[in-house]
Amino acid sequence: MSESEHRMIEILRILAKQENPIGSKLIADELKEKGFNLGERAVRYHMQILDEKGYTEKKGYSGRVITNLGREKLEKGLIYDQVDFIYSKFEEMIYLTDFTYMSQKGNVVVNTSTIYNEESINIMKEIFESGLCVSPYVHLNEDKTTGKIEVTTLCGTTIDGILLNEGIASQPQYGGLLKIENYQPVKFTEIISYKKTSVSPLDAFSNSNLTSVLDVITKGSGIIPANFRLIPSIARERTIEIINKLDKIGIGGVIGISEEGKDLLGLPVPDGMVGIAIIGGMTPFCAIKELGEKIDIKIAEEIRDFKTLSPITTTIKSPLNTQTVEKQSKLPFLLSKSWNLIQQVNFDVEKQKGNIITNVSYLNKENLDEALEIMENTYNDNPKYINPYYTLVKHPEDENKIGIATICSLSIDGILINNGIMSNPKYSGLLELTEPPLFIDMISYNGTTVDPHKIFLSKNMTSITGDGPNKILASVKEIPYISRDYAVHLLEILNTIGFSIYKIGKPRELVYNSKVDNYNFGVITGGGLNSIGAIKEKGIDIEVKAIEKLIPFEKMERL
Structure with missing residues (x-):
């Protein structure tokens, strides 16, 4: 740019x-x-x-x-700028926070969401009373004409701003999902880095299929949104002192604080640093979503004067035992897991035989014929963008279910590497088929534990079968320019075979609005879950899985 x-x-x-x-x-x-x-x-x-x-x-x-x-x-319009802007926006919010806990005055960071009936307010009050929140301080603004109610709540980023004002550098690292067992935090199950994403990490996980906040409240076990940040170890005691003081005035949500250089809840903490986990400020809103209530969630959108907020309840429980479980296995990042599968791809371009990486998604057998018909129609309607290959796979446990395996785009990286060409998976994104096509959301492979395409599908962000400009799943790969001629030759053959190759870029070219490093060129490939997304859009219940297993290409069928 x-x-x-x-x-x-x-x-x-x-x-x-x-x-x-x-x-x-x-x-x-x-x-x-x-x-x-x-x-x-x-x-x-x-x-x-x-x-x-x-x-x-x-x-x-x-x-x-x-x-x-x-x-x-x-x-x-500038998605490559947006992937940097998300982190800078949080940095801006942290800087603008000038709340002083001694005087309880100043600006704080807030999330403002919209609910559509008064009953949700009562539900939300119960959730705040449970203690699964950053703070009970809220602001309600009801529109009598439409019946909409804007609910403004304190965002956990406020704590980062307070620490910065005290001279403590708090660095947001990840937003993710945290597993709770018997009211005790166990480990993060999924995370997305705050850097190199156009989707705010906690917003990516704000889906009723991913969280189980209500189960934590009622049963003591479930999944909640949480954030993870780092501070210098020398500031640990001072930080604990500040957090304790904040807790007394109604600003809390801290789940765990590590020792210097010690892993926290499955996440690594570098030497000389301390990790801090804090409940996501959107947690009460996620609980409302789990009840099936309509709600629009916005995260860390604005700064607000703390005096405009007031407690929604004065009865706050402490549901979690903040003594976190020690020595959890480290959470493997997606790219680390993927490289080991990429390494095993041995597809022979000339013979059109060999192992490729597949996604395997499961559905009830009674829905299989309808699902395959949807896949075929979707491919026929848009053969340029939909991969036609699939095969059926047995469910490992349930004989009433069956899996549909589709080709994962990481297979292309494996094929190129197997032919001596370095190919780096860079971004997974949502591509809008305008003219020319443009990425409208992107998440970096490097810094997430979950396949971004699963996120886009879980949040119903695709429009693979709908009217108007389609929004489909696609990926960006980065290849050194020195190998461009041979790479183009192989990619053209793969495209002829039926692998989804959308665009081969030039050095320093913005390819569908995505950007790669200097001395490299970008390649845009189709997501292997597009046909699965089409099934989901048509209302068939299907368990979406990504980057699951190796399958010989010769066993795949063509729609």
């Missing part, structure tokens, strides 16, 4: 936060705070370009507003 493009995106971000038109002076002032030294004249020049593109609109002498087209551009 050029410097000029970067400036214009920042201008759009500033306008997107405003309810009323603002002028070039205010924009220039905000840009300066973000490190862009632009005068009013330069801002007016950039604004003129944005007007011409239809991203902004002038409102008389009042200034400019962002248009719907501008918001669309901001959301999905």
Whole structure:
């Protein structure tokens, strides 16, 4: 992205936060705070370009507003910028937190979500009373006309901001899912790094199929959202002192604090550092989702004065034993697990035989014929983007279920490596089939324990069979430029065979809006779960699995 493009995106971000038109002076002032030294004249020049593109609109002498087209551009136009922006947004929220626990005054970071009936308020109050929250301090704003209720709650990022104000560098690392057994935290089961993702990690896991907050409340065991951060070990005692003081005024949620360099809940802690786990501020909202209630969740969206919040309840239990289980096995990252499968791919391009990596998803046998028909129709409707290969696999335990194995795109990395070409899986994403196609969300393979495509499917973000621009699963691979000629030759053969190769990029080229490192080129491949996503979209219950096992290609059937 050029410097000029970067400036214009920042201008759009500033306008997107405003309810009323603002002028070039205010924009220039905000840009300066973000490190862009632009005068009013330069801002007016950039604004003129944005007007011409239809991203902004002038409102008389009042200034400019962002248009719907501008918001669309901001959301999905520069996805390679968004994967860096998520982390920088949290850094910005941390810096803007100026809450002082001694005076209980100042700004805090909040999550603002929308619920659609008053009964959810009563449910939410019970959840806060259970203690599975960062704080009982909330703000309710009911729209009498629509019946919608905005619920603002304290975000755990506030604690990072408080620590920073005390001179303690708290570094957010991961958001994920934490397993609880008998009211005791056991280990993280899935995580996503805050860096190199366009989807906020906890937002990625805010799905009723992934959490079981209510089970923790009622039975003592289940899965809750949680965050993990690091602080310098020398600040450990001071941090514990601050956390204890925060807890007394109603700001808590700390699940565990490690010793120096000691793993915490299955996550590694480097020497000289200390790990801290904190309940996700969205946990009460996840519980409402689990009850089937409609709710729109936004995470760490804004800064709010603490005095605008008040306790929703004064009765807070302490449900968890914060003495965490020690010596848990380390949580393996997706890429580490994947490399061992990639290494075993031995598909022969000329003979079209050999092992490939497959995804295996399970459904009831009674739904198999309908599922295969959906897969076939989806392929026929869009053969360029849907992989036609599959095979059936027995369920390891349930004879009433059967698995559908589809080709995983990591097979392509294995095939290239087996032919002497280094291929690095870089991003897994959601590709919108506009002209040209554009990635609208991406999560890096390096820094997640769960296949991002499973996340997109669990949150119903795809539109593989719907009307309008389709949103399908795709991946970005990074290959050294020196091997480009031979790689292109092999990729073209694989595409002819039926492997989903969407686009082969050039050095320093943005390929479908994705970016790879210098001296490399990008390759966009189709997700092996697209046909499975089509089945899910049609309402058939199917257990989505990714990167499951090796299967000989010659055993695959073609739709």
